[in-house]
Amino acid sequence: MRADQLAGIGDEAAAALPEQIAAITGLGWSGIELRAVDGHALADLDSSRFLRVHRAVRAAGLRVVCLDSRIGNWSRPITAPPTADLRELDVLAERCASLGTRYIRIMSYLSDGLDEPEWQARVLDRIALLSDRAARHGVVLLHENCSGWAGSDPERMLRLVDAGGPCLRLLFDVGNGVDHGYGAVDVLRRILPHVEHVHVKDAVGSPGHAEYVLPGDGNARVRDCLRMLLDHGYTGAFSLEPHLLTRPHEGLAATDPAPFLQAGRRLEELLQAAPTGVA
Template sequence: MRTDLLAGIGDEAAVALPDQIDAVTRLGWTGIELRSVDGVALADLDDSRFLRVRRAVEAAGLRVVCLASRIGDWSRRITAPPEDDLRELDVLAERCAALGTRFIRIMSYCADGLAEAEWQARVLDRVALLSDRAACHGVVLLHENCSGWAGSDPDRMLRLVDAGGPCLRLLFDTGNGVDHGYDSVDLLERILPHVEHVHVKDAVGDPGRAGYVLPGDGRARVRDCLRVLFDHGYSGALSLEPHLATRPHEGVAATDSAPFVLAGRRLEELLRETTAQTAGVV
């Protein structure tokens, strides 16, 4: 089993960084994705607090696979000037260099009342601007299949990749299709050559009313997604984001890392199963 692929979004397990690190290392994994520490977004930490984060991650022997930003998510409006997005990108790019990663997660902005044509034009312009800035820093933006103009439409995702150029790639989340109303495997097969990073979650329920469950127990076809990825030769990270105890868009923060660890064990089982099938063992 390729345990070197496994990582977890730290604040899905706990609020405090020591507890985030403990949850990941308890699983025996070497990768962590950083989004917030003590409830503060990574880009908003002052330099001294960030230095403590870097030292703690290094001391634990963890590699940072990605930094998850707020750029383009439900907290940012496409109708607002780009300064907040550019400022966050500048800070996170510096922190990427310090942490040894080149990936920054973004989304593609909600409509904020705009007509379709203007929404599209503004998003494509904003992403091109951000991608140019990312190129100056030597980092890569990863657009997630979540909220926003290109969040659930593979054709729009491909247009976004064209607008962003070489510094804009795709992040595929296995579980977002349940909440956003599309089949995960169908979408993955359309965007597969552009996928550089993967989040793993699973869900049940209906669009807009998803409930989150252990990977493999829901309707997101996580096993099939993993099989498609590995058949294509995917070798990037599988970053666990189970949403069992943490759901940032709902203001829910983890108080117990046990659900995260349980989801991690289940992901290991799925990975063993899928890699065995890919190798023709079963």
């Protein structure tokens, strides 16, 4: 693993950008993933506020590894028109160019009561539409294994890759399986060649009732997933998203960066001591 592969989602540490930057640089890391600043999604910042974000990140010498969108997430079911998604993609693509990244995180839409065949058809059509727009902007959409049609099924994830072409790749979150009811190692084995970005968290509990813990202390088999990725030659970012205080879908925001910093040190330890061989 290279040192420049370590990154973190800034608002997992703090709401305000200076504290986000301080947490990342305090860990000695070079990468930041941007999702929200002062509680506002990156795409919703006006041009002057975004300019301040750009200048602050650059002044800190940080590399932006990904921008996290709301496209396809729990707030936008597949029955909603694509207008908001396309608008957000256009804004974030411009901001990708400014910040020097080409990755935008998306999800794959809740059904809003549709039966599975129609849900699938609409999702694949929407992904094709978004991927075409992404290609025109020169960015890559990263689908996360979270909520949505392809959130927990590796075969559906691969269908998305086919629908999206070269502008749709996969973001694998190591810890999401605990809350969504699947084994992370089993899913990762199936999709490994298509993974270009990784989120790291861990959890205990049951589907729909996950409790988040330090990486390595839960049931997500974080060590095994990290080793599998390293053994495969993965060269993308390991981006920390511990969810210890910040959980946007629950309206929770970080008020103390200490848990994020603790999780960051634990991630470093796991990557340095990842066991060989995955059962």
